[in-house]
Amino acid sequence: MANKTVQLEIKRQATPDAPAVWEKFDLEWRPGMNVTSALMEIAANPVTADGHSTTPVTYDSNCLEEICGSCAMRINGKARMACSALVENIEQPIRIEPLSKFPLVRDLQVDRSVLFENLKAVKAWVPIDGTYDLGAGPRLFPQDQEVNYPLSNCISCTCCMEVCPQFNEETGFVGAATIAQVRLFNNHPTGKVLKEERLRALAGDGGVQECGYAQNCVEVCPKQLPLTNAISDVSREVLLQKAKDFLRG
Amino acid sequence: MASPRIIVVGGGLAGLAAVIKIAEAGGSVDLFSIVPVKRSHSVCAQGGINAAKDLKGEGDSTDKHFDDTIYGGDFLANQTPVKAMCEAAPGIIDLLDRMGVPFNRTPEGLLDFRRFGGTLYQRTAFAGATTGQQLLYALDEQVRRHEAEGKVKKYEGWEFLSAVLDSKGVARGITALDLRTMELRSFPADAIILATGGIGAIFGKSTNSVVCTGSAQSAIFQQGAWYANGEFIQVHPTAIPGEDKLRLMSESARGEGGRVWVPRKPGDSRPAKQIPEAERFYFLEEWYPKYGNLVPRDIATRAIHRVVYQEGLGIDGQPMVYLDLTHIDRATLDRKLGGILEIYEKFVGVDPHVEPMKIFPGMHYTMGGIWVDFNQMTNIPGIFAAGECEYQYHGANRLGANSLVSCIFGGFHAGPNALNYAKNLPAPEGDGGHAAELARQAEINTRLIKNEGGENPFKLWRELGQIMTEHVTVIRFNKGLQKADEKIVSLIERYKRINLSDKSQWANTSFAFARQLKNMLEISRVVTLGALQRDESRGAHYKPDFPDRNDEKFLKTTKASYSGDVVGPRFEFEEVDTQYIKPRPRRYDVAK
Numbered sequence: 001m002a003n004k005t006v007q008l009e010i011k012r013q014a015t016p017d018a019p020a021v022w023e024k025f026d027l028e029w030r031p032g033m034n035v036t037s038a039l040m041e042i043a044a045n046p047v048t049a050d051g052h053s054t055t056p057v058t059y060d061s062n063c064l065e066e067i068c069g070s071c072a073m074r075i076n077g078k079a080r081m082a083c084s085a086l087v088e089n090i091e092q093p094i095r096i097e098p099l100s101k102f103p104l105v106r107d108l109q110v111d112r113s114v115l116f117e118n119l120k121a122v123k124a125w126v127p128i129d130g131t132y133d134l135g136a137g138p139r140l141f142p143q144d145q146e147v148n149y150p151l152s153n154c155i156s157c158t159c160c161m162e163v164c165p166q167f168n169e170e171t172g173f174v175g176a177a178t179i180a181q182v183r184l185f186n187n188h189p190t191g192k193v194l195k196e197e198r199l200r201a202l203a204g205d206g207g208v209q210e211c212g213y214a215q216n217c218v219e220v221c222p223k224q225l226p227l228t229n230a231i232s233d234v235s236r237e238v239l240l241q242k243a244k245d246f247l248r249g
Numbered sequence: 250m251a252s253p254r255i256i257v258v259g260g261g262l263a264g265l266a267a268v269i270k271i272a273e274a275g276g277s278v279d280l281f282s283i284v285p286v287k288r289s290h291s292v293c294a295q296g297g298i299n300a301a302k303d304l305k306g307e308g309d310s311t312d313k314h315f316d317d318t319i320y321g322g323d324f325l326a327n328q329t330p331v332k333a334m335c336e337a338a339p340g341i342i343d344l345l346d347r348m349g350v351p352f353n354r355t356p357e358g359l360l361d362f363r364r365f366g367g368t369l370y371q372r373t374a375f376a377g378a379t380t381g382q383q384l385l386y387a388l389d390e391q392v393r394r395h396e397a398e399g400k401v402k403k404y405e406g407w408e409f410l411s412a413v414l415d416s417k418g419v420a421r422g423i424t425a426l427d428l429r430t431m432e433l434r435s436f437p438a439d440a441i442i443l444a445t446g447g448i449g450a451i452f453g454k455s456t457n458s459v460v461c462t463g464s465a466q467s468a469i470f471q472q473g474a475w476y477a478n479g480e481f482i483q484v485h486p487t488a489i490p491g492e493d494k495l496r497l498m499s500e501s502a503r504g505e506g507g508r509v510w511v512p513r514k515p516g517d518s519r520p521a522k523q524i525p526e527a528e529r530f531y532f533l534e535e536w537y538p539k540y541g542n543l544v545p546r547d548i549a550t551r552a553i554h555r556v557v558y559q560e561g562l563g564i565d566g567q568p569m570v571y572l573d574l575t576h577i578d579r580a581t582l583d584r585k586l587g588g589i590l591e592i593y594e595k596f597v598g599v600d601p602h603v604e605p606m607k608i609f610p611g612m613h614y615t616m617g618g619i620w621v622d623f624n625q626m627t628n629i630p631g632i633f634a635a636g637e638c639e640y641q642y643h644g645a646n647r648l649g650a651n652s653l654v655s656c657i658f659g660g661f662h663a664g665p666n667a668l669n670y671a672k673n674l675p676a677p678e679g680d681g682g683h684a685a686e687l688a689r690q691a692e693i694n695t696r697l698i699k700n701e702g703g704e705n706p707f708k709l710w711r712e713l714g715q716i717m718t719e720h721v722t723v724i725r726f727n728k729g730l731q732k733a734d735e736k737i738v739s740l741i742e743r744y745k746r747i748n749l750s751d752k753s754q755w756a757n758t759s760f761a762f763a764r765q766l767k768n769m770l771e772i773s774r775v776v777t778l779g780a781l782q783r784d785e786s787r788g789a790h791y792k793p794d795f796p797d798r799n800d801e802k803f804l805k806t807t808k809a810s811y812s813g814d815v816v817g818p819r820f821e822f823e824e825v826d827t828q829y830i831k832p833r834p835r836r837y838d839v840a841k
Contacts, residue, residue: 015755030492032596037493043759044707046750055751056707056759060284062458064494065592067382068288083493084595105429106756113405116285120397125390126349131269131661137346139358146584149351149377152386153588156287188349 004029007049007093008038010057016104024049024093035082035096036061036071059108066222069155072162073098073108079162081222099162112158118178122201126191138189151184151230153223160217160227172206176217176227179208183230186237199234199241208235252276253671255664256423256438258409258465260286262381262653263636264444265388266660267667272395276668279436280392281404281425283460287389290446290458291656294381295589296365296501297373298345298653300338304359309370311335318651319830320841321367321545322616322644323788324804325478327826330623330641334658341657342374348387352376353585363504363585367545367648369840378499379588384653404436408761409465412441412472412632413686419674420631421681424690428761431754433690435683439671442625442633442663443469444656447615450765451773452722453714455612456488456497466619466638467768470775474627476809476818477640478617479772480779483647483789484723486549487572488611489596495611496596498572499589500649502606503542505581507574509533509549510605511562521564521571521605532556537837544837547646547789550610554723557609564607573605612722614652616643616789617779620808625663626670633667635659640806645788697763702746706763709740709747713766713773721777725792730781734774738815741770774817775809782820783807800832 006027013020026049027041043056061071064083071082074097076090087094102110154177161167161175182198185191202208211231218227255271257264260282268278282289303309314335319328346352346360352374353361362371376383395401406428413422413435422437445465449457470476487502487509488495503509510529517524533552534541544552553570557563564570574582574590579602582590593601618640625633635656642655716736720729744767751759785799786792805822812819835841 014753032490032492034493034596037491040493040707043762044705044711053750055753058756058758062284062288062460063290063293064459064491065293065496066595067292067379067588067592068284068290068458070284070288086596086598109756113285116287116393119390120393123394123397125394126347126387127394128344128347128391131273131344131391133340133343134347136343140354141358142354142356145351145354149383152351152376152383153379155292155382156285185349190347191349 006033006038006087009093009095010107011097012057012107013104014106023054029087033087035075035085035087035094036064038087039082057108058106067155069157072157072159074100079159079220081157084222099158101162101167102158115156115158115161115175115177118174119181122178122182122198123194124178124181124185126185126188127194128190140189144187148184148187150225151180154180154225155223157222159220159222163216163220165214165216166210166212171210173210174202174206176231179234180225180227180230183234196241199238200245202234203238203242208238211235253439253668253674254279254437255440255442255667255671256281256436257442257444258423259289259444259446259636259638261289261291261444261446261636262385262388262656263660263663264442265385265392266657267442267444267635267664268401269388269391269395270661270664271668272400274665274668278401279404279438280401281407281409281423283406283408283428285405286392286403287386289385290461291385292382293456293458293497294384294653295378295497295499296504297363297375297380297650298342298384299365299372299648299650300342300374300654301335301370301372302339302342302360302362305362305371307370309372311338313370314338314372316830317368318648319644320835321648322646323798323835324644324827324832325481325787325806325825326644327641328829329826332829334642334655337658338654341654345384345387348391350376350383350387363501364543365504365649366500366543366549367540369540373501373504373650375501375585377588378501378586381653409445409468410690410764411468411686412629413682414472414629415677415682418473418629420629421677422683424686426761426764429756431757431760433687433694435687437681437683439674440631440633440667442635442667443619443638444634444636444660445638447637448772449612449615451713451769451776452612452717453711454491454493454495454718456485456495462765462769463615463772464765464768467772469619469627469629469632470809471771471811472629473811474629474632475620476617476772476775477620478779478807479775479809480783480807481616481645481789482612482722482776483546483614483616484550484610485613486546486553486610487608488613489593489606490569490609490611491596496592497613498593498606498608500546502572502574502586502589505585506577507542507572509542509553509570509572511556511564511570515561516566518565521573530556530562539840540837545646545648547791548837550723551791553610569607569609571605572608574601575603575605610723612718614647616640616645616647617776624666625659626666631670631674633663635663645790697747697760698749698752700747700749702748704743704746704748706747706749706759706766709743710766710769713737713740713770717773717777721780723791725780725790726794727781727792730777734777734781734817737770737773737777744770778817779807779809779820798835804832
């Protein structure tokens with residue numbers, strides 16, 4: 001029988017410059033409760049365990065079914081999605097903190113726009129001629145779809161970047177999510193027209209060679225993307241591209 | 250003249266589709282979204298997108314798609330735009346395919362299709378069971394490309410508050426709130442496209458995402474936009490009941506052969522696998538032999554209500570029925586339905602390959618919405634709308650897998666139409682109303698922050714959700730609807746005494762929520778009172794006291810306009826365009 005009370009400890013920080021404080025909350029346990037529903041409960045009754053009034057917790061969330069990628073945070077030290085964190089499976093007190101590798105906005109909310117900038121830098125798109133009617137797309141066998149679809153499941157949650165020892169200001173590493181998208185678009189019959197540009201974008205500082213093969217990314221990914229495979233494939237391609245570019249002078 | 254500036258509000262499929270068309274035609278776009286656009290609610294769409302490409306040799310056609318859609322919507326949709334959508338759908342699928350959407354394939358390398366509700370044809374293209382996610386990503390990538398080329402500027406983390414209207418009532422821009430700095434600003438534009446999705450939040454728990462509050466629609470409704478067919482709310486037959494939301498379990502589960510059943514014996518406490526075939530009641534297959542488990546959603550939802558509440562056959566006496574996939578082999582399930590089975594397993598902790606899922610209907614889709622003309626323009630000049638936030642493609646009930654196509658089609662129309670409109674727009678007099686609208690919004694904000702009283706906005710919202718779910722979803726009685734409206738009016742009164750526990754000016758989520766809540770309350774009245782005055786049953790709108798469709802009186806579009814008075818919105822009826830398909834009785838127990 002689970003506890004009838006759920007104990008949470010949440011790291012709060014009112015602004016990026018404010019000091020961080022921990023607040024404790026005791027909530028009534030309900031079946032099927034997850035971390036996001038606990039945070040909603042606090043919003044409806046913002047009182048700490050010792051009876052002090054506080055403010056609702058600021059955090060990102062949207063779909064609540066682990067497909068929008070919004071609610072990544074550290075729960076008992078592990079980077080994961082808060083919506084799929086079922087309270088009954090987590091040791092209490094549940095300690096909740098913001099992701100640590102991204103600029104803090106407030107409480108559990110951080111700024112992860114760096115990922116979207118990285119996707120721009122590697123041209124993570126298929127450069128179609130236009131949206132007018134040009135008939136059917138290229139034929140693709142199911143085997144190819146089965147390679148591409150898992151890579152296309154990345155929800156941009158940035159958990160893989162959070163847990164990567166190499167993802168920091170010093171290396172400027174783009175992180176696994178971006179590399180996996182390079183793999184995806186280089187594998188598409190039309191997308192591969194930009195293959196060389198993408199590989200060159202990953203050839204310099206902060207590129208794929210920063211990866212230290214810690215493999216944390218693939219373990220933490222909530223969508224089980226084949227991240228380490230993608231990184232080794234892209235690494236090889238980047239080296240080949242470098243050699244080609246060198247020979248071309 | 251400089252190229253027109255268009256503002257698109259909302260970065261789901263409809264909004265992004267509009268952005269792409271405008272950027273491609275040389276216009277400049279400012280794209281506003283509460284969340285980074287890649288996190289928009291379109292990601293939640295699962296099962297697929299309809300287009301009559303007839304790649305299965307069944308003799309499907311766009312005419313049949315058109316007829317299924319009109320019939321499925323119980324003849325309430327205007328037929329001209331629906332016909333155009335169905336005709337455009339195959340081209341839209343081709344385009345998405347060219348953009349790189351990883352649709353499932355046949356061995357020959359062609360697009361695979363599956364069957365969905367309300368049709369007898371395999372017409373639904375799909376990417377696993379995360380089709381909405383894959384479509385949104387494809388459009389997001391194209392928009393990112395235009396953004397990199399400087400044609401699109403994104404304002405992510407900004408919430409639309411209102412339209413800026415000039416002295417003649419013409420739209421000249423918007424006001425919006427930066428959800429981080431809490432800065433209020435106005436932005437000029439020659440035309441505006443709202444693509445702000447559904448209104449699930451007024452029901453408290455639904456399959457919708459947190460941002461689907463209907464706040465933007467309600468804001469322009471209160472500024473004079475008409476809201477059409479608000480009473481038509483789709484309750485999806487198969488959702489996973491949950492603490493924080495109802496998680497969708499896609500119709501594609503039935504499209505791939507999933508069967509809905511309950512034990513024949515009330516209160517049968519045996520585990521599902523131990524109940525022999527003969528003691529299982531496959532009620533959809535028995536009641537609707539032709540369409541079986543793939544009847545339209547309103548029909549399936551009412552059938553589930555009937556077995557649970559009238560026949561007392563819910564599993565263990567609970568409001569739940571089985572959705573069973575266990576007879577299908579694991580490899581097929583993973584290839585075609587992997588995404589949704591993963592959701593069930595993660596959130597319920599039971600493996601649906603092995604155990605039948607337990608599901609129950611949940612509020613899912615907003616058929617009604619902002620009134621638009623066939624060019625997607627609202628009655629406010631310069632404000633266009635596309636996607637779930639407008640009313641025009643689904644009539645009284647939406648068919649599964651028609652939402653994605655209507656979003657993209659609507660966005661593709663709204664974009665170029667807005668651009669054309671903007672090119673011919675004369676310059677505004679004075680400042681176009683910006684200063685006055687900014688001042689009005691600033692005053693609302695100041696009042697809300699300074700307000701003193703004892704009410705918590707999140708608690709008021711819960712009360713709203715409970716009353717709406719109880720009286721304004723599957724089965725509606727006029728008495729209950731009246732009661733719900735009285736409750737909403739009392740909540741509007743109590744709203745005046747909201748006291749925000751957070752009065753800060755930095756990433757203040759309760760402040761933003763409180764602003765949405767006011768708009769949710771206003772739109773809830775439109776839905777409730779619209780249902781009250783429609784004394785018939787049509788599609789998703791069902792009144793046991795008026796069980797039949799009444800074309801003579803109610804084959805009409807409901808149009809609500811804001812009165813600003815406690816009596817509530819004003820209603821009028823508009824003729825429905827039925828020029829192509831003559832209305833006929835709608836039934837699914839036989840082939841139509």
